[in-house]
Amino acid sequence: MAKKPVTFILNGSERAAFAEEGLNLLEFLRRGIGDLSPKYGCGQGTCGACTVIIDGETHLSCLTMAVAIEGRKVETASGLANGKVHPLQEAFMEHFAAQCGYCTPGMLMSAKVLLDRNPAPTRADVIEAISGNLCRCTGYEPIIDAILATANMRRLA
């Protein structure tokens, strides 16, 4: 398959790499760029483990073509920590919101978009925001708590 150059912003830095035309963004990020934070779960858009942020919106990277991100801004969980861990990551640790940790990068992405748009979400807002992300360990409760706690901390700060 023909390869195309793709230039995009990944977590604030400009990146360029070649991608086969049919390659999905998840494989491109993991194998082409070496960012292993988006996870391969189901490969068909039902588990949310591969969630990334493109131009401020959550996208399932397994269902997104790599060539489609030309010129766009992509954020992944590996870009959250900036010198120190992101408040969401801090809250996830504080509330024991990860067990095996496989869903965590996707959860963090969905949570970040929610809080960027809605600084004072209700519990129902949080549930809706993470309803596309499956978790098999925690029973979701600690994840919901962690996201609500981050919002509260930000309002106090």
Place this chain on the structure above:
Amino acid sequence: MAMHRGRGFASINYPIGMNLGGDPSQALVHSNPDGKFTVALSSIDLGQGMKSVTRQIAAETLGIPVADVYVDTADSDTGPHCMGSFASRGTHRVGNAVIQAAQEARAVMLEAAAEELEVDATDLVTDGRGNIHVKGAPSRSITTMAACQAAQFKQGRTVSGRGIFLIPLSEVDPETGEMTPVSCFAHAAMLVEVEVDDETGEVSVLDMQSAYEVGRALNPKLVEQQLVGGAWMGMSHALWETTEPYYPDRSHGPVDFNNYLMPGPGDLAPHHISVLERPAPDGPFGGKGPGEMCANPVLPAVANAVYDAVGVRIDELPITPEKVLRGIRANGGARPKMRLARTQFAGAR
């Protein structure tokens, strides 16, 4: 057509570990040249907290800070033998093996310290902050790092220990069928409230009240994490999950997450948990294991609550809307509070 509420109760005794030809786990502990310790295990941490709890157990036994212990669970080729992380056995079996290994390593560490301080090893104590000193004389002290380095570079000792914990095979008595497969039981009781829609057969869990007896909760936050997540899995198995919905007929079996049903974040029920601590005599620092027991009481409690709500007794999991509706139809309609009605009737007689 109406919504019916019901309550169900269940309690369980849950055996820790299993007994297929004996149930052993091993641990190896050794000090590194920097005075820190490595615990080598073949047991796996799947997120349940195996590494954290064995680290605490090793630090407590060695008498050193938790920060000075590293737990390596990486490799069953090079690590000592372990049956594995299952049957809620990790904390109990592996924890006991770690205690034995750490006690042996501690004894060597104290002998090395004794030689450096020119005192008897039986007079030495650790302060848990990285120092070893003479009992009653804190100024006569040496750091654990200096003691371990002296052992390795001056005295030629290995500060190390081997540990194994074995529950041996219990043979079945051919006359009575009696056996003693496990030494330790954890316990749980749960009350579940559900709402059943007699038009659709759908069951929603409204509330869960539980008490779990886990021995000593060696790491309370990890115990809570296991109980919250595990009970959710129990609810999921009671009402959603199956790979064989019409077993032995394979039709309608799920092949991916599109078809495999489980509750999402919008289907949670408030869960009020009490953790009861009754330290186990043969557990590491009294610990048993929450593990699988987190999920177990939920299933019978939900089945009982459905019976209480609409009078349908379902004994095949999961309790799908289809099964509930068929049951209601077979009974000629929903029959709420069957148990109560029967009791009142018996009383009237």
